[in-house]
Each structure stands twice: as C-alpha cells, then as structure tokens.
Amino acid sequence: IRDDLYVDAAYDMLVVSNRLPVDYDEGPGGETRWKSSPGGLVTALEPVMRAADGAWIGWTGVADREFDPFEHDGISIIPVPLSAAELEEYYEGFSNDTLWPLYHDVIAPPTFHREWWESYVRVNRRFAEAAARAASPGAVVWVQDYQLQLVPRMLRESRPDLVIGFFNHIPFPAYGIYSQLPWRRQVVDGLLGADVIGFQRAADAGNFTRAVRRLFGYATRGSVIDVPDATGEVRHVVARHFPISIDAAGFEEIARRPEVQARAREIRESLGNPEVIMLGVDRLDYTKGIRHRLKAFGELLRDERMSVQGVTLVQVASPSRERVETYRQLRDEIELMVGRLNGDYSTLGHQAIAYLHHGYPREEMVALYLAADVMLVTALRDGMNLVAKEYVACRFDEDGVLLLSEFTGASDELRQAVLVNPHDIDGLKDAMVEAVEMPRRERSRRMRALRRRVRENDVANWSATFLKTLTGAGIIAPGIPES
Numbered sequence: 001i002r003d004d005l006y007v008d009a010a011y012d013m014l015v016v017s018n019r020l021p022v023d024y025d026e027g028p029g030g031e032t033r034w035k036s037s038p039g040g041l042v043t044a045l046e047p048v049m050r051a052a053d054g055a056w057i058g059w060t061g062v063a064d065r066e067f068d069p070f071e072h073d074g075i076s077i078i079p080v081p082l083s084a085a086e087l088e089e090y091y092e093g094f095s096n097d098t099l100w101p102l103y104h105d106v107i108a109p110p111t112f113h114r115e116w117w118e119s120y121v122r123v124n125r126r127f128a129e130a131a132a133r134a135a136s137p138g139a140v141v142w143v144q145d146y147q148l149q150l151v152p153r154m155l156r157e158s159r160p161d162l163v164i165g166f167f168n169h170i171p172f173p174a175y176g177i178y179s180q181l182p183w184r185r186q187v188v189d190g191l192l193g194a195d196v197i198g199f200q201r202a203a204d205a206g207n208f209t210r211a212v213r214r215l216f217g218y219a220t221r222g223s224v225i226d227v228p229d230a231t232g233e234v235r236h237v238v239a240r241h242f243p244i245s246i247d248a249a250g251f252e253e254i255a256r257r258p259e260v261q262a263r264a265r266e267i268r269e270s271l272g273n274p275e276v277i278m279l280g281v282d283r284l285d286y287t288k289g290i291r292h293r294l295k296a297f298g299e300l301l302r303d304e305r306m307s308v309q310g311v312t313l314v315q316v317a318s319p320s321r322e323r324v325e326t327y328r329q330l331r332d333e334i335e336l337m338v339g340r341l342n343g344d345y346s347t348l349g350h351q352a353i354a355y356l357h358h359g360y361p362r363e364e365m366v367a368l369y370l371a372a373d374v375m376l377v378t379a380l381r382d383g384m385n386l387v388a389k390e391y392v393a394c395r396f397d398e399d400g401v402l403l404l405s406e407f408t409g410a411s412d413e414l415r416q417a418v419l420v421n422p423h424d425i426d427g428l429k430d431a432m433v434e435a436v437e438m439p440r441r442e443r444s445r446r447m448r449a450l451r452r453r454v455r456e457n458d459v460a461n462w463s464a465t466f467l468k469t470l471t472g473a474g475i476i477a478p479g480i481p482e483s
C-alpha cells in the first residue's frame, strides 16, 4: 500500500462518478480483491489520469462497507461508502426512479419522494467532501452524471480554487417536463457550480440553458451563462454538447481477431443459418424501445413480410436495476411478448427470437455485432447510445445495416443510418424491411460513412475536447457537430 494514497490534497485531477471503474471480488481466503470493470470512460480517462497524477472517487458497488483508498492498475481509487438505505433512497430511488424517468421524457412516470431527495443531498455532500479533501490547490475535478448533480455547487463552496467540470450522460429534458421536479431550482443551481457543463446533444444544452433562464433569469449568450455569485461578481459558465464516443480502435482490434470471427460464424450456425440476423443489445430498460421493436417484428411475421426461415432476431437484454419495480414489470412484459411470438411463429428448426437475459464478455458482444446483418437501436430516448457506435466500429468489413432511432444522441452524428421514429410502428416495420433488403453496395456506402464518423470522434477525442474546454484552451475538435 502506497503511503501517499492517504495524503490529503494530493491529486491534480479527480474524476468523480457514482460507480468506481472496479468491481469488488472476494479471494479464497476472504481477502478483498478488485477487478477492472472496463468501460469507455476508463479507457478514455486512464491515460489522462496517469499523466496528471489523478484519482477516481466513487462507490465500490458494495453497500455498508468502508474501504481505504487503494491503487488499481496504476489508478488511485478513493472509495465513498453507501449504506443499504442510501442505496435504496439515493440510488434506486431518486437517481433511478425520479431523475432517470424524468430526464427521459417521462416514458415511465417519475416518483417524487422527499426522503429520497434528502438522501440524494446527503450522498452528494459526501462525494463533494471526498473530492474537496483529495484535490490539490487549483486541481481539475470532473464530475460524472445525473446521480451527482449537486456536487459542483457543494465543491465550489468549499473549494473555490478548483476547476470543476460536469458531464451529463443522459438527456436533459425540455423545461415543460423538467419543471415537474419539486427540487428543480436546487438541481440547476447545483450544476451551475461547475465551470463547464457538458451534455450529449446540442438540444440537451439548449434545454438546460432555457431552464436556467426560466428559473434564475441569468443572462445567456450561446453556450455561455453569466452566473452571479454572492458578491455580485459574474462567473462565466459554459453549457454545451460534447457527444461521447467509444474506443473505436479497441473494438475494431477485437473484431479482427480470428477467434472472434470464428465465433461469429458459429453463432450464425447455431441459429440454424438464417439468411438474416437482426440484433438488439440493450440494458433491459424502458427507454430502449425493446417492446416497440418486438411489436414491429411480430407484425412483420404475422403479415408474412418476414419469415423465421429468413430472419432471426437476437435480443440481448442485460439485467439492470432489478430492484426497481418498473424494471421488474418491464421484464415481465418483454418476456411475455417474446414467449408469445416464439410460440406463434417459431418452428423446431428456426426460432423467431433468441432472447438472452444475460450480460456477456466484450468479445462475445463483438462476435454478435459481426454476426448481425441488421443492428436495431430503437430507443425512445437515449443520451447517446454507445451500442450503435460499437456496431459500426466493429464492421471493418464495411457491411451491416444500422437502424437507428432519431431519439438517440447518436443520431445527430450517424446520419447514414436508417433513421426511424420507433413510436411509428408502420414506419419501423418498413425500415426493418428496407434494412433487410438493402443491396450490398448501399450497405457499404453507408457503413463507410458511419465508420469515418466514429473514428473521427472517438472517446479519447471526447475527453480531450472536454478537458481542453475546461482548462481554458477552449479548442473545439473538428469532429463535433454544432447542430
């Protein structure tokens, strides 16, 4: 154990997120072990964190346990504890049953509980205090996502010397929806403690800026908001879009491995060699439009515009938020639909839908992307949707069709996809047929354009652009669309 991990005010760069990029694991003798949980954010920030002597602050995923700071794979980790009650109120409650549905345009009704809000405030304060302790004078602190929207203001109050950034991974809704939140002023004020507030889409940044004007009447010019402090002095806060991306080269490298390609062929065979494989990969979440997708596919089979000999739908629905009631109900509904459709249309040799309620290793996901002729992304609302970008990054063969909902952030950039409104079931059915029947030349033309886009704005580019804006260089990368 390194002594300097315990030194306060030691880090020039801090990332603060609800979950740490590591998973707890117990060794055979009951000893604590840590496994990396490789996400895009870690890949993007690892080099930055190493270069800047950075640390990551967040929760370990284990309730009611305190852990000392430690180092993992060259990154300093500062755990923040959460109790089982806080997990229920701050995380499953306020974050996932109030903010999540509200920020996704109330696809599911948000629940407002005052105790949940109080827990959210308490936990945000704990994260802010941990960051305030760990940050060196003038350090850069980058706070991530909707679970921690109060941290920027709390941090600025205790440490006005810090440079504070915030990035919201999910949408920010229009004021008419946002204004339902009983704590709408506190949340916007919490965010305004940051120097730069990042969103996925220009529309999200616009919604936020309008909320600031409506609630506080502050002057705004383009992406700059004038925020007066207690003494009347004005601070310029930047609120704009920084569309997140993936480690495109990393995904392509996996896709090029011979064993992954062999696995893709094996997947196709095990499905009975259908002419076309359509694929959906989502956390099992009501924002992802899984029901709309199943309904459209079911009608196509019913209308005999598709057949199970011709087309198989593989749906990976990875388990998510299983303690939240809305998610349990959704799982039941989806599994009822899948069961019905398979009962009605499958044959002994050909399944209509291969439904998998599992999480898989990244290599298996890539093999699925390679096996899929058509990728279905039909989210009703999605901050970005990384699955769409991953599919594109993996298709070095320049084949495959991406069908993409207009309600994803990704659709701002991936204009060569087959764009759909998932609420329009007839339109969705036509788009699915168009995707299945698209000639090879057109598939390649579109895929080449999509791939160029994802390569140009990868996750390293995303974090560099954000951090440059935050630290004052203000350089805007060429890969970012302004609309």
Ligand code: GDG
Binding pocket: 169, 170, 244, 281, 282, 283, 316, 318, 358, 359, 360, 361, 362, 365, 382, 383, 384, 385, 386, 387, 388, 390
């Ligand atoms: C939020 C926003 C925004 C899924 N199942 C498995 C698995 N995954 C991976 C995917 C992808 C990630 O999880 C999901 O990312 P998405 O972007 O699609 O969606 P959210 O989880 O809702 O993420 C979203 C994102 O934050 C980033 O800002 O884009 O809009 O909602 O990487 O591949 N990975 C593995 N096994 C699985 O079973 N290995």
